[in-house]
Amino acid sequence: MGEIQEILDLLSTGPGSSVYHFLILLTLEAAVGIAFTEYRHTGNPDQRRLLWSFAVLVLLRVPLLIGGWLGDALLAPLLYALEVVSLTLMVWAFLAPFLGRRGARLFLVGSLIAVVGATLFFLPSWSRTLSATPAFSYLAFWQQPLWDLWGVGLALAAAVLYWVNRRRLGYFLPAVAFAFIAVGNSLVLFDLVGLGRVVNLIGYPLLAVSVYRAALQDLWAYRTELEALSEGALRQTQELLFLLDVGKALERPFDLEGTLSRVAENVAHALDADRVAILLRGEDVGHLRLVAQYVPLQRRGEVQPRLVSLSQHTLLQHVMRRKKQLMVNSWAHPSRIRPLYEVLGASDEGPLILQPLMREQRVMGLLLVGNDRSKRPFGMKEARLCDAIGAQIAAAVENVRLYRQLEEQAQELKRALEAREREGRWLEAVLESIAEGIIVADEEGRAVRVNAAAERILGVSRERVLGRPLAQLLTSATGQEIAWGRFRQSIEPLQTLFELEQKQVQVHAAVIRSPYDGKMMGLVAVLRDITKEVQAERAKREFITTVSHELRTPLTAILGYAEVLYSQMAGRLTAAQQRFVRTIHANARRMITIANNLIALAEAERGRLELQYEETDLALILGEVVEAFVPQMRSRQVEWSLEIEDDLPLIEADPERIRQIVTNLVSNAVKYTFPGGRITVGAGLVQGSDEAARYCRIWVQDTGIGIPPEEQSLIWERFYRPKDPLRMEAGGLGVGLAVVRSLTEAHGGRVWVDSAPGEGSTFTVLLPIRRPSSSPSEEGVDYPDLDQAVGVQG
Numbered sequence: 034m035g036e037i038q039e040i041l042d043l044l045s046t047g048p049g050s051s052v053y054h055f056l057i058l059l060t061l062e063a064a065v066g067i068a069f070t071e072y073r074h075t076g077n078p079d080q081r082r083l084l085w086s087f088a089v090l091v092l093l094r095v096p097l098l099i100g101g102w103l104g105d106a107l108l109a110p111l112l113y114a115l116e117v118v119s120l121t122l123m124v125w126a127f128l129a130p131f132l133g134r135r136g137a138r139l140f141l142v143g144s145l146i147a148v149v150g151a152t153l154f155f156l157p158s159w160s161r162t163l164s165a166t167p168a169f170s171y172l173a174f175w176q177q178p179l180w181d182l183w184g185v186g187l188a189l190a191a192a193v194l195y196w197v198n199r200r201r202l203g204y205f206l207p208a209v210a211f212a213f214i215a216v217g218n219s220l221v222l223f224d225l226v227g228l229g230r231v232v233n234l235i236g237y238p239l240l241a242v243s244v245y246r247a248a249l250q251d252l253w254a255y256r257t258e259l260e261a262l263s264e265g266a267l268r269q270t271q272e273l274l275f276l277l278d279v280g281k282a283l284e285r286p287f288d289l290e291g292t293l294s295r296v297a298e299n300v301a302h303a304l305d306a307d308r309v310a311i312l313l314r315g316e317d318v319g320h321l322r323l324v325a326q327y328v329p330l331q332r333r334g335e336v337q338p339r340l341v342s343l344s345q346h347t348l349l350q351h352v353m354r355r356k357k358q359l360m361v362n363s364w365a366h367p368s369r370i371r372p373l374y375e376v377l378g379a380s381d382e383g384p385l386i387l388q389p390l391m392r393e394q395r396v397m398g399l400l401l402v403g404n405d406r407s408k409r410p411f412g413m414k415e416a417r418l419c420d421a422i423g424a425q426i427a428a429a430v431e432n433v434r435l436y437r438q439l440e441e442q443a444q445e446l447k448r449a450l451e452a453r454e455r456e457g458r459w460l461e462a463v464l465e466s467i468a469e470g471i472i473v474a475d476e477e478g479r480a481v482r483v484n485a486a487a488e489r490i491l492g493v494s495r496e497r498v499l500g501r502p503l504a505q506l507l508t509s510a511t512g513q514e515i516a517w518g519r520f521r522q523s524i525e526p527l528q529t530l531f532e533l534e535q536k537q538v539q540v541h542a543a544v545i546r547s548p549y550d551g552k553m554m555g556l557v558a559v560l561r562d563i564t565k566e567v568q569a570e571r572a573k574r575e576f577i578t579t580v581s582h583e584l585r586t587p588l589t590a591i592l593g594y595a596e597v598l599y600s601q602m603a604g605r606l607t608a609a610q611q612r613f614v615r616t617i618h619a620n621a622r623r624m625i626t627i628a629n630n631l632i633a634l635a636e637a638e639r640g641r642l643e644l645q646y647e648e649t650d651l652a653l654i655l656g657e658v659v660e661a662f663v664p665q666m667r668s669r670q671v672e673w674s675l676e677i678e679d680d681l682p683l684i685e686a687d688p689e690r691i692r693q694i695v696t697n698l699v700s701n702a703v704k705y706t707f708p709g710g711r712i713t714v715g716a717g718l719v720q721g722s723d724e725a726a727r728y729c730r731i732w733v734q735d736t737g738i739g740i741p742p743e744e745q746s747l748i749w750e751r752f753y754r755p756k757d758p759l760r761m762e763a764g765g766l767g768v769g770l771a772v773v774r775s776l777t778e779a780h781g782g783r784v785w786v787d788s789a790p791g792e793g794s795t796f797t798v799l800l801p802i803r804r805p806s807s808s809p810s811e812e813g814v815d816y817p818d819l820d821q822a823v824g825v826q827g
Contacts (some may be wrong), residue, residue, distance in 0.1 A: 188215035210239035470560030676715035
């Protein structure tokens with residue numbers, strides 16, 4: 034016992050104290066080495082914290098080691114403060130996971146501030162005591178128990194906290210180590226310095242052992258995690274290899290049934306399943322079609338597709354509606370599963386996986402995996418594989434559907450292209466067979482197609498025409514400058530006539546527009562050689578003119594002699610003779626009117642219509658014309674009236690042509706007015722915007738059958754005959770209104786009609802009072818005041 038006491042006393046002296054601090058330094062260095070090695074291999078942040086704390090402890094132990102050799106001195110409070118700081122760092126290093134990041138930081142900073150404050154507070158007192166009593170030992174000073182009590186409190190609190198949270202922190206050995214350090218510091222507090230330091234020599238190595246054990250636990254955890262990762266990687270590799278086999282089987286989408294049969298076989302082998310079936314949705318949404326099934330140890334054969342009703346299998350209907358996988362390892366109602374196995378040809382039921390084949394939220398079918406023989410339940414591995422396989426099968430089925438749809442579309446497109454080619458060849462043949470010349474231009478107006486007739490009419494090969502602007506081609510051919518910019522914007526076709534090498538060529542050009550958006554797609558020009566038609570028309574006009582002249586001379590004589598006889602200047606006539614002469618007179622007048630109309634129409638068409646202007650009394654002409662038709666109106670029981678304004682002046686016009694205009698209008702009114710009707714002939718002035726009268730108007734109004742709107746633009750054409758039987762009975766050649774328009778426009782006037790079926794018609798002729806300064810037939814002459822006058826009357 035004496036030797037032990039001597040050893041204990043030796044540890045409390047200067048050299049023994051240095052040995053004590055040296056042993057603790059070695060322990061801390063071992064802990065630093067362990068923490069450094071573990072942190073370098075694992076990068077664990079806990080090991081990094083232990084490394085930094087123990088490295089600082091090693092640095093702090095060096096002053097304690099030197100102070101032990103020097104004994105008590107002025108810096109004794111600093112050495113005890115370093116002892117407390119060392120213990121604070123150890124407590125912070127081990128309790129940081131419990132305290133949390135912020136709590137550990139507050140604990141460390143607060144403790145260091147407290148130690149620094151206590152040291153600064155204790156140093157002056159110790160210095161004064163040491164100055165008064167140089168040989169006084171710090172172990173007997175009042176400050177030393179406070180330092181020991183501080184260390185006991187820190188170590189005891191760390192031991193208690195670690196013990197209470199040992200499950201959370203992982204192990205309890207640091208609590209034992211801190212308990213030994215608390216006991217050792219308590220013994221030092223009660224002046225058992227040597228024994229206390231021996232106990233501390235047990236506590237500090239236990240902390241190093243704790244660091245080592247933490248490293249071992251980390252290594253074990255990493256090993257376990259690595260094994261789990263290895264097993265997971267191996268499992269994933271196997272699953273990937275299996276999925277790769279399935280993917281290879283699905284790479285041939287042309288034979289869907291055969292491909293799905295191989296997929297079912299691969300799934301059965303991979304999952305060690307007793308039965309695998311694939312059902313797809315068809316056109317009938319109430320049924321699924323069994324397209325593939327594989328049963329191990331069963332003779333392979335082609336699966337006959339069969340329909341599975343969803344209404345009879347609620348389990349299938351449930352999965353289709355939820356769009357989620359269903360795994361059944363135990364079942365309370367076998368009646369729900371047995372019918373499904375019976376459809377697949379199984380005699381018993383067992384665990385089941387129903388995997389919907391999903392593609393863009395659409396259920397395309399089901400993958401069914403069953404263990405009706407082994408009854409082995411399925412796990413998450415099988416469920417995960419079925420989910421991955423289902424996505425691949427759905428993608429393959431969708432690809433097959435899209436491929437077949439694309440193939441059908443390709444066939445339809447091929448047929449459409451062939452039909453378009455046949456149509457194109459047919460149209461090309463029709464285009465080449467047309468007697469009229471056709472020139473088609475693109476959007477830029479350049480000729481892209483010319484038929485043989487166009488070559489013949491133009492007298493040039495199509496190679497010389499293709500690529501040339503259509504506007505330039507027609508302009509050079511016609512010799513006329515055509516406003517192509519305005520023509521492109523117009524919806525009306527361009528019509529013109531030109532002479533080329535003694536041939537009369539008629540041109541109709543139009544803009545080709547898209548039927549969808551109306552955008553211009555090109556131009557088309559139709560050339561027609563009308564030389565024979567022009568010659569025939571010219572011959573006809575000459576014949577009509579000649580015949581009309583030849584007829585007018587004898588008819589004039591007949592009309593004159595008939596008037597002489599009717600007036601009884603050559604002797605008295607009986608009533609019958611008077612009736613005969615009156616008939617001769619009326620028909621002669623009618624024939625002269627027809628001849629005059631034909632002559633005027635021919636002159637107008639040839640541009641040789643000449644007007645003999647003189648002062649003309651419209652009132653006199655209208656009265657004479659009406660008087661001439663009185664017998665006819667009386668015979669047809671038609672009433673008539675003459676409305677002439679009082680201030681109607683004389684106008685500058687050709688009186689014979691005006692008489693011809695009025696005669697044709699009144700003749701038409703008499704023809705198409707029923708008995709009991711009324712005809713009104715009138716004339717008056719038209720006031721302009723400046724209150725000056727520049728035009729006069731003549732109107733002929735009847736209560737006849739009227740003119741339909743669709744025919745009102747046609748009646749002005751020569752030789753036009755209406756379709757109405759009542760109007761056809763009226764007779765005539767259909768040239769009267771054409772003559773009216775030609776003669777009116779020759780005077781610089783306008784003519785129009787206001788009519789409705791069953792309500793009669795009103796023909797209005799607008800004539801200038803004074804002779805126009807320029808010929809109306811001359812190009813470029815415009816009459817804005819005439820347009821205004823027409824607007825006032827309309």
